[in-house]
Amino acid sequence: MAAWRGDSRAADAVSAASSTASVPVDSPARLIKGGWQLAGGHGAVEERRALDDMHAFAEAGITAFDCADIYTGVEALIGRFLREWRERHGPNAPAIRVHTKCVPDLDLLARITRADLERTIDRSLRRLGTERLDLVQFHWWDYEQDRVVDAALHLDAMRREGKIVALGATNFDTVHLQAMLDAGVPIVAHQVQCSVIDRRALGTMRALCEARGVRLLAFGALAGGFVHERWLGAAAPAEPMENRSLVKYKLIIDEWGGWAAFQRLLHALHAVAVAKGATIGAVALRWVLEQPAVGAAIIGARNVAHLPATLAALRLTLSETDMSAIASSIEGDGHGPLGDVYALEREKGGRHAVIMRYGLNAAATD
Helix, strand or coil: CCCCCCHHHHHHHHHHHHCCCCCCCCCHHHEEECCHHHCCCCCCCCHHHHHHHHHHHHHCCCCEEECCCCCCCHHHHHHHHHHHHHHHHCCCCCCCEEEEEECCCHHHHHHCCHHHHHHHHHHHHHHHCCCCEEEEEECCCCCCCCCHHHHHHHHHHHHHHCCEEEEEEECCCHHHHHHHHHCCCCEEEEEEECECCECHHHCHHHHHHHHHCCEEEEECCCHHHCCCHHHCCCCCCCCCCCCHHHHHHHHHHHHHCCHHHHHHHHHHHHHHHHHHCCCHHHHHHHHHHCCCCEEEEEECCCCHHHHHHHHHHHHCCCCHHHHHHHHHHHHHCCCCCCCCCCCHHHCCCCHHHCCCCCCHHHHCCC
16 A cells, blocks of 8 residues: 555556456456455454455465445455554565445435545545555446536546545446546446356446456456355255345346256356366356456455465466357356346346445444
């Protein structure tokens, strides 16, 4: 972070996550440790264990961490990790980069001002304990409130003034991402859901991002843990589900074609995994990393027990035959969610909106 490293190093760190031009395909820089599962709605978080896990991931070379202003408690937790990292390793510690988000509350959008956005940015700076934010990924809940480009330009002004190193976006559709780019907002990365069962980002969005030099940061590669051997041959999960992540990704499986179709996909992935001496998750993660325009994948692992399997994806090579076998299963047995990025999740009153929380910034107490 810029509070304890030079600006050029911070910029280089952001570049490593948002571009694959100089990052080997098997580099840990292609992986980002996600923070959503450390927020509310995913069960109790044991702080000391979470911090120890962050240290383990960083020691293994996964030195990028994803969080958000609306992930309750996560920015502050990462801020504590950063302090410990500096104390353990001193001024020459390996660089840690933190990608956070700016997600204005839904009921603020119609009247949002620069001051509102700056309060959010300043709070993230305090929570993380840094002078500059490596990457701020902007989100906008409702396109009917048409001030999205103005808000993005306000964030860019803060970037030029030095509070932010680089700007990203998250969960925008193609039209609105292009509008921000056309207005001169220098977006370097776009965080989107992307997996073998959700390929919405690989159509018009991918084409736009490739043309404009924006790298996709993919989350949901393992569908919240559903893309795993433990679900192979298992019955569909019963309601109520254990956490928000399972609710979210079970809905995506339903869009994919249902549980039976998903089982056939798991069997196809398992066949590739067995032939490679790998796991279903490693194959699915590697598939995402192989997609054009994908700069990195965000891994929602809650603890260090998942680290070996995660790193195994970097050592895995998928041949043309493997990719063709996966493609045949994807294209022939289920359609996945249709439409542009996040379109289903934006349907007001729709079933994909059930886990959305639109006012978490106003509810924050710090």
